[in-house]
Amino acid sequence: LIKTKETRWSLLKASPIYTDKGTIEYAVNVISDTTAQKRFEASLKFAAEASKVISSSLDRESILQQLTDLAVLEFADWCAVDIVEDGKITLKALANKDVKKIKLARNIRLFYRPDLYDRCGIGKVIATGKIKHYRNFELKKLEKIESKKLRSMLKRIGFTSIIIVPVIIKRKVIGSITFATERYKHKFSKHDLQIAQQLALQLAASLENAQLYEDVNNEKKRLDNLVSNVPGVVWETYPSPDKGEQKISFVNSYVEKLLGYSTKKWLGTNFWINIVHPEDRKKVVREVSEIFKIGKGVIRFRWIAKDKKVLSVEAQSQVIVDGSGKPLGMRWVATDITEREEMERRKDEFVNIVSHELRTPLTSLNIYSKILQDTLNPEEKEKSNIYFENMIKQVKRLNKLVKQILNVSSVSTGSIKLNSNYFSLDKLIRNNIDGNKRLNDRKIVMKGKTSKKVWGDKDYVCQVVDNLLENAVKYSPRSSEIVVKLRSGADSAVVSVKDHGFGIAKQYHKTVFERFGRVYDQVDRTYPGLGMGLYISREIIKKHGGNMWLKSESGKGSTFYFSIPYNKIN
Ligand code: ADP
Secondary structure (H helix, E strand, O other), rough: OOOOOOOOOOEEEEEEOOOOOOOOOEEEEEEEHHHHHHHHHHHHHHHHHHHHHHHOOOOHHHHHHHHHHHHHHOOOOOOEEEEEEEEEEEEEEEEEEOOHHHHHHHHHHHOOOOOOOOOOOHHHHHHOOOEEEEOOHHHHHHHHHHHHHHHHHHHHHHHHEEEEEEEEEOOHHHHEEEEEEEEEOOOOOHHHHHHHHHHHHHHHHHHHHHHHHHHHHHHHOOOOOOHHHHOEEEEEOOOHHOOOOOOOEEOOOHHHHHHHHOHHHHHHOOOHHEEHHHHHHHHHHHHHHHHHHHHEEEEEEEEEEOOEEEEEEEEEEEHHHHHHOEEEEEEEEEEEEEHHHHHHHHHHHHEEEEEEEEHHHHHHHHHHHHHHHHHOOOHHHHHHHHHHHHHHHHHHHHHHHHHHHHHHHHOOOOOOOOOOEEOOEEEEEEEHHHHHHHHHOOOOOEEEOOOOOOEEHHHHHHHHHHHHHHHHHOOOOOOOOOEEEEEEEEOOEEEEEEEEEOOHHHHHHHHHHHOOOOOOOOOOOOOOOOOOHHHHHHHHHHHHOEEEEEEHHHHHEEEEEEEEOOOOOO
């Protein structure tokens, strides 16, 4: 302790001086002041330890407390961190070598509340973002403080030197770190100042990380919460199917409710495939790789729950990609459609029965009206023939409708039975055009031909061609020509029917092939129809192993295509 009452370190080197006889006569003592060296080492050590603490955790509160605790080991006597919260400066961490003094310091902070309008101290540093270094803190300065109590408390501590550094994130001051030494301890040097600045930078980076981490975590919690309340099974699999065996990395808790298996059972395996009904498994595996190629899709299959109950589900999938579009995995959402399927089945059954029941009286009605027409004498005939003709026409229409409804239900239940043979498509179409009276007022041009016969059910294919030609006429009332083209593909014959009518906007290209799918923007042109023809036609073609598609734009006519394989498809 020297005159200034400052603590200083010294190194004493004593060297003995020997007499001729070899005995020690006296010693030469050299004392050197090593305070600066010692300080330097201590502050370096603190800097190293502090950066370890700052980067070791993402928990804000614990970082701050650990940092202040570390600072008071050798670097300073006091250390405090203040953070701005809702516009107010709040003390977040405080440390002193002497634990008893912490209470005193907290008491001080009850009287001294820094705010952003202060003309000095913590408030000023945070408001301006400029570091403050009171190398020799003059106790005189405290005289300006109004509160007597605060003044006396501060005097009791007797600060020697103070550094206040701002903590800045993205140009915004979010708080400050204060280091202080007490009575008789050393004064902070320029080197200490640099260390304090460096720490503030590191702390800012770490707090920013902690904030990001907290944001991400909150967002994750929110999503988890949301996903766990979705009434469907949501899961993710990695890697993408072309990169090897897939494993589930996430599944929501609804899976336990629906299938009885815990989420643990799913994670790290490809469990969702294992519990697919054995009859559906091959189809599912094939469809998964198809969806993967397209990017998204929907599949239907059956799952076997833990209690052996069979559930029908509809699963939507989306391929997960990275920033550059490279596929990483797949995300799935499956909903239970067991009840819906059962309802659909019952509805189909009902429609089937009703339409069957309707056919018998309709057939009788048709026959009896013809007989009645024949029994009329010529005079009566002249008077009422037109009514009879109309009646028979309407009965025919009704018959056709009933046939369509019957077709829909047998297509939906998959009970269509093909009576297949080899036949010439060219001939079938020619006969169809010539024999269809409703097409008489239209010019129908037939182009191209097929080289081989196709394998299929003539009646059903005829029904498809009929439907396409009737649509072409129906939906192109102002244009006359319809072109039917035949062409030979590699494995199948392709037929197209082109009209110059209303055309179909892109958004309806898929739905027109669905049950009851119709276009609703054909303004002021209401055409009778149930939206079943194309659905039935496509199902018939699919049953043959072929395909049906269309090219069209609104207002520019439509071309419908279908293909029929030459040979029987297994
Ligand atoms: P329907 O004609 O009885 O309504 P379809 O299944 O045959 O049923 O056709 C479905 C829908 O597709 C039709 O309602 C119509 O809106 C549209 N469509 C079909 N063919 C054509 C066509 N050639 N041009 C324009 N729209 C068509």
